[in-house]
Amino acid sequence: MRKISALLFMLGIANVGISQIYLERKDGRIIFDGQAVEAEGTVFVPQEFTKGYVIQNGKKLDIAKVRLNTYDNRLEYQEGDLVKLFTLPVTEYGFDGEDGGVRLFKRGFPKVDRQNEDTYYEVLYDGKYKLLKYYKAHKLDVTSYNSATKMVKFEIGETLYILRPDNSVHKIKKDKKSVLEALGKEEEAVKSWWLKEKPNPKDEAGIAAIVGYVDSL
Numbered sequence: 076m077r078k079i080s081a082l083l084f085m086l087g088i089a090n091v092g093i094s095q096i097y098l099e100r101k102d103g104r105i106i107f108d109g110q111a112v113e114a115e116g117t118v119f120v121p122q123e124f125t126k127g128y129v130i131q132n133g134k135k136l137d138i139a140k141v142r143l144n145t146y147d148n149r150l151e152y153q154e155g156d157l158v159k160l161f162t163l164p165v166t167e168y169g170f171d172g173e174d175g176g177v178r179l180f181k182r183g184f185p186k187v188d189r190q191n192e193d194t195y196y197e198v199l200y201d202g203k204y205k206l207l208k209y210y211k212a213h214k215l216d217v218t219s220y221n222s223a224t225k226m227v228k229f230e231i232g233e234t235l236y237i238l239r240p241d242n243s244v245h246k247i248k249k250d251k252k253s254v255l256e257a258l259g260k261e262e263e264a265v266k267s268w269w270l271k272e273k274p275n276p277k278d279e280a281g282i283a284a285i286v287g288y289v290d291s292l
Contacts (some may be wrong), residue, residue, distance in 0.1 A: 116229035118146040118212035120197075124153045127170030127177075131163045141170055143180065145231055146212040148194055168195075187236065187244040196236070200283040202290040204258065205238040208279070235279070237286065249277045258289045265289065 124140030129150075140153035150165055151158050169177045179198045186192065190209060200206035215228040237245045237257040245257035254276050255262060262269075268288055275281035 113224055113226045114229060115217070115226070116212075116231075118144050118229050118231065120145055120210050120231065121170060125170040127168060129161065129165045130167040131161070131165055138168075141168060143195060143210070144212075145210040146214070146229065150195065184238060185242055185244050188234075188246070199235075199279055200286045200290070202287065203240045204286050204290045206279075206283050206286045207236045207238060207244075209234045209236065235282065247282070249282065251276045254282055254285055258286065260289055264292070 119142045121142055124142050126137075126139055127141040128135055128137050129141070129152075130136075138152050141150065142152075143150055150161060150168060152161070153159070166183060167179070167181045169179045172178045179201065180195045181198050182195045183192055184190075184194070184196060184205075184207065194209065196207040196209050198205060199208055210231050210233055212229045212231045215230065216226070217228045218224070218226045235247050235249070237247055237254070239245070239257075239259060247253045247257045251262075255265070265285070265288060272284065272288075274284045274288075276285065
């Protein structure tokens, strides 16, 4: 345990428990399961530390540099050369998006699949109904045969869910049938609006518009 703690100190990482298995060194190399590896891809959303805010105990705090480690579901912030974790629970956070808006993340939603109440989701629509986006980094071993250096590749998977007012969570695909089933609505209930607005259920903005309309009924 002393060796691990010393390693974290040398890497410039503070307040990180030894149970965490993905760590990024200052030189950009990755420590995975206690050993240095060469890595491709990223586990972070956003990819770089970005200006944002967090809410702790109902108070909003501005944070200069924040990001989410989607492999460990770990919210991190940077202070000087140190990467730190929040000592108090963060129920909501956001950061500046590329479009100039704020990307909103929350936790505290019901358990579904392998996620629990501590899992962070991006909230794409926030009303009585909610459209949630879950990010999870997956590891692929791409070490070449007979290579002395372990190579891993990380890819971030994305899954969409709809949270109904009854607190039930439903995974969706990007198609009309899946979205309406998750919302608990028949096609007839949205037919006239759909013909007029022509939302595209194959993109997130279109799905958010559908959820927003059902939320208004």
